[in-house]
Amino acid sequence: MRTISKKICLLGDFAVGKTSLTRRFVYDLFSDKYISTIGVRVSRKTVAIPVGGDVVELTIMLWDLGGSEEFNLMRASYLRGAVGAVLVCDLTRPGTLDMIRTYADELLSVSPGAHFVLAANKCDLIDHQRLAQEHVESTAADVNAPYYYTSAKTGDEVETLFRHLGRLLIA
């Protein structure tokens, strides 16, 4: 079995649920406080991805980047070497979807050919959703990414989303 590692990032506005998604999915060693101090925290998840008749053990090194503006200057450094990203928006805040294109372009500028998946998060807050599915679908198509309605709270589609990204990285 082949073993490979890839660096991916979580990108999205402040409080869209990036860290919660990460916590749902990965093994954490470092505290969340790193995100507020140096603007990033690294986590890991190892998944087995079937490729042809073989299985690849993929270790995803997940860089959870702080969404606040104070770390904008450092974001380019943190994005370097990432081959993919989970773009996260908040279904209860339409403005967070508008920024997705910007984040995708930012990564593509330092890592051309990067792969994306879009996580429309907080789908458990049904009564507060203010984003139409067409809008989400349109943005996902714009950045050439599959999209999932996720909930860090219930865990809906979180595993599926990361596995999808894993397959994209191995392919």
Next chain:
Amino acid sequence: MTGDSCHPSSTDASGSPQGLQAEPPLEDLRDILFGRYRRQIAELEAELDDLERRVTDQDALVAIIAPVLGDAIRRKIRDARDEMIEALYPVIGQAVVRAVSEAIRDLVRTMDARVRTSFSPRALWWRLRARLGGVSDAEIAIREALPFEVIEVFLIHRETGLLLQHVSREPEASPDSDLISGMLTAIRDFAQDTFGRGEEGELDEIQYGERCILLEAARHAYLAVVVDGVEPPGFRAEMRERVVEVEHAYEGVLRHYDGDATSLAPVEGSLRSLMTVAAPRELSRAQKLVLAGAVGFVVVCVAGAGLAGGWAWRTVRSTPTPVLVAIEPTSTSTVTPSPMPSATATIAPSPTPTLPPSPTNTPSPTPTFTPTPSPVIGLMTGSVWLHEGPSPESPRLGMILQRGQAVEILAVLGDWCRVRWAPETQVQIVGWVPLEWVGTTEAIPSRIITPTAGP
């Protein structure tokens, strides 16, 4: 009118008309006018007395000041830190310097004593190194005593922060090495973006307590070495050498790293070697040359001494054994004159007193004792070989008479004299030595001088 001014004591309690008696009303009036102030003065006097008592009583004064002293100092430090530092430095600074100096001196003394009283090969090696390095034994010992240990070595891809290779003293203790490498990379990036913007240089060390992470970067990869203690001189150069080696050997892999570290497996040995060079670096190249020269010189000297000793031993072994003669009871001797000295020195028995045969009828002379001459004693004035015969060509007897040695002169033939020497052992050694090396306090008696053919 206030209550005070309407003091109950100032009213007429008996109900008699006031002003008829002169004194009491005046006093009442005074009380009305000044009573309040009198009482206040009395209270103030009491308070002053109490204050005076507290001030003069040291314990009471401390009890008053102590609760607020800490707060006062804290506030003063907060409001006027520089002023406080200036005020306290002459006292605290000197005290700290003195304490640190004394601690270091104690340490050096202890180490020095330990080194000087130790004769282990390690201690001797320290001394040699100290001499070569121009430092004291104690300083070398202290340097040797500084703990240094490599705990872990990370080889990390610089751009992605992915772990390329990892070696550790306790591999099972580092399951999160890939996470650590990611965070280390993030911290490096953070430091570079925050403090090194527009400047050359990188974060090359992270210190926490006794442990330290040493960082050494090449173009596509960097090394992070977790160490305990102070790294010895040259360790960083060793790190740089390793990472550059990896960079050169795997430049293609590192440039387009796809996350598969299998091809980098061979570098593990190279990284592990950093753990073995963790011991303090030995001597510099020049020092090693000097040391090698000194060792070579010593070896040559020892070998030369060995060869010379062997030659001398062989020479001694090849010379004839000295003639040993049993000590005779008599003290006189005569030499039979002969034109040519005999090859073997022998001592002719001297005449001894003999008792006459038993008396017969025929008259016989009265027995008499012949006085024997006293031995002629000489003193060696030089250290010379003892020869079998009175000639330099004569074989040596394998013995050197030392300067200052007393000998008995048995005979003189030309420029040589025959001497007898009795060492501690109960034997006598007889041989010939040049006369010039034998001194006497009196003229040598003619009876032992053998005349030689004159010109």
